Amino acid sequence: MADVNVTIESMLMALIEGKKYRTLKDVLVTMNPADIALVLEEFDEESVTLIFRLLPKDQAAETFVEMESDMQEVLIKGFSDHELREVLEEIYVDDAVDLIEEMPANVVKRILAQADPQMRKEINEILRYPEDSAGSIMTTEYISLRPDMTVAEAITKIRKTAVNRETIYTCYVTDHRKLLGSISLKDLLLVSNDDTLIEEIMEPNVISVNTLDDSEEVSQKLARYNFLALPVVDQEDRMVGIVTFDDALDVIQEGATEDIEIMGGMTPSEKSYIRSNSFDLFKQRIPWLMLLMVSATFTGMIINGFESALAAQVVLTAFIPMLMDTGGNSGSQSSVTIIRAISLGELDFSDLPSVIWKEIKTAVMCGVVLACACFVKILLVDRMLLGNESVTIMVAAVVCVTLALTVLMAKVVGCTLPMCAKKLGFDPAVMASPFITTMVDAMSLLVFFGIASALLF
């Protein structure tokens, strides 16, 4: 656990136990909602409810939004209808949608019943969008201005509606819901003449995304342009919402974690490590271990096929781990690099030929240097230093040629598979290290025994 709440926690507990609610309240109001939510994870239901009721309305709502869903559920079950309504009034529509997506059906029903009709309508609209789409992470609470408003009118409108808007710092100019332009509050405040029309100063070239665009791509786009928010339009080109930088940041962080988990051979999970128990971890990890264990049957079969040859030249066995590891490492270097580049939107399928060519050149350099180093190492260390007489120059040659070819195969496979996966609509990260290791193992063993059979037996 981060060190921020090590001492705060025990202090709050002591205050609860001593029933010092006044002091408790004074302490709580100095804290950031994200920190309160983190600290509350360690408390029992009763204390959480108690602390929650001590918080001022807006801070309570912000804390609620930052909590994990199981804690939110406990709180909602303890809320009176009035309390629930108060929280819902304070939170933004996109946070309400996140909440509803995590709650069981009976709680969802209660939430929708207590939300005001306008919010209920907006929640239901957002819920219609597919998971991981821009529509599903957007909020409908943005500031829209008309092109024929003056700067003074715009500022007045902003001041009047700001309280219910997630961001007021980028405003959107629309006409019959068609997106015409955008203007930042900064630019608006910089205009000295209050009678200037919005359409004269707005930025007419607005970058927007579609409700059905992938939420991770949308978030990367927002990051690339350093925007505070990106407008979202529907299939008829009408503006329906915005994606704000904080939601985009969450999506980017989760996306990177997911990529890393999949690359490490795990089913991705939304639970943090701290909150996962060992059975959660087991479920995340066992499918891949099982799949890869079974697929290693092929490498076993290849070795069995050459059993008699191996029995005659047992010395070859000693190089199998080195060849397999180097193949695995070379392959994962390429696949990991390519997967990250795809995630960051730097590569798409049309780049495949140039990527393969670049990887081949890299592989030749790596392969030749490694093979030479390995040749010297085998003769100096294995033959002379360790005095293993069965390591002949021919054996060294077989090992080193295999090594160079393994690196080449590994890098080509490592760059090709993720890009093809992306093209076919799979997550490229699935094609990372564990999967490629198994393929490259089998290929390098075949090459090894093939060359060995030709040259040694």
Next chain:
Amino acid sequence: MADVNVTIESMLMALIEGKKYRTLKDVLVTMNPADIALVLEEFDEESVTLIFRLLPKDQAAETFVEMESDMQEVLIKGFSDHELREVLEEIYVDDAVDLIEEMPANVVKRILAQADPQMRKEINEILRYPEDSAGSIMTTEYISLRPDMTVAEAITKIRKTAVNRETIYTCYVTDHRKLLGSISLKDLLLVSNDDTLIEEIMEPNVISVNTLDDSEEVSQKLARYNFLALPVVDQEDRMVGIVTFDDALDVIQEGATEDIEIMGGMTPSEKSYIRSNSFDLFKQRIPWLMLLMVSATFTGMIINGFESALAAQVVLTAFIPMLMDTGGNSGSQSSVTIIRAISLGELDFSDLPSVIWKEIKTAVMCGVVLACACFVKILLVDRMLLGNESVTIMVAAVVCVTLALTVLMAKVVGCTLPMCAKKLGFDPAVMASPFITTMVDAMSLLVFFGIASALLF
């Protein structure tokens, strides 16, 4: 390359060739600076300079900031002193610092000579902070308000100074440079009484960071609290600057890429894949491949040590790849999860005992399930289906016990090493898959031959 500039590029080239500068300019002003910078990468120096000179001053400066450093250097070398001064006037101090950090000494000298004295002073201050510190990524251009200002005075000050401030949406209340509070522009605009004093409405509990804090930790903090900016204070608690969300986002993205590269067994690079040539990739990859190739000598030595035993029971060789791969995969599952949790600030060294205990429980579950499945697989597939008579029940038992122990060792090593690395001040990501694979390989081979020697020979 992202699809955004596939057609734009050729259109711009055609306009340059046809000398249609008027149209070119009209097209360029509709484009976002980040896109122009991306497109310009494909152009020769002459065209870049030409396009750059067609852009309006502010758009030119924003485009300049988005460019890769080699392109910036080319442009600066072609600039007159006047042109350079114009660009410097338009860009923010933190961008100027980024620029200077990438330029050769003679260009730096020219830049500092053309910057105005105030900017030069601020640049030199930021340059003093160590790389990867909050000080090095902050900007000194924030809005500070005095506690005794009225709302009306504050808004007037903001409107007057906004043009030179990177963000005006969070303002900081200071007294003799001491940070007293913060207030968002939104809250300021929501106050209906213009005579309200700032100190009455400001948020007095400001979360701030120190100039010397690690830039990645600072960025994660900003992300956790969903802030637009975080104030940075020096050792004497005086406010010296702010870190804004866009810079934090860049740091987070680069941090994730760096983790992924190191986990994949590469030296991290700041160049994107597209911009790296194969020699760059070679240099990034060969050190690790070489190190791991050489370290595989140990696994080779272990196998050599048991050579005579292996010659008698060649069937054991067929299971080496499966054992090694499963060990490697189990270890990287744990290490990758732990490394990510450390990066996100969820774990620190004090959690080590609970992490090890969690991993042991997970490992026992994974190990037992895998070993049972493997036992059944060996007897059904290897013995009955493939008819390999030398795969006895004893051999299957040896393999499966080794498998379970390997998973256990791999997971303990996989979670312990990254946390110890962090404690010792190294990058935990270095302790990822390739490194752990090599260790676990050696350990699992020792266990394998140890158990085999005891039970089979």
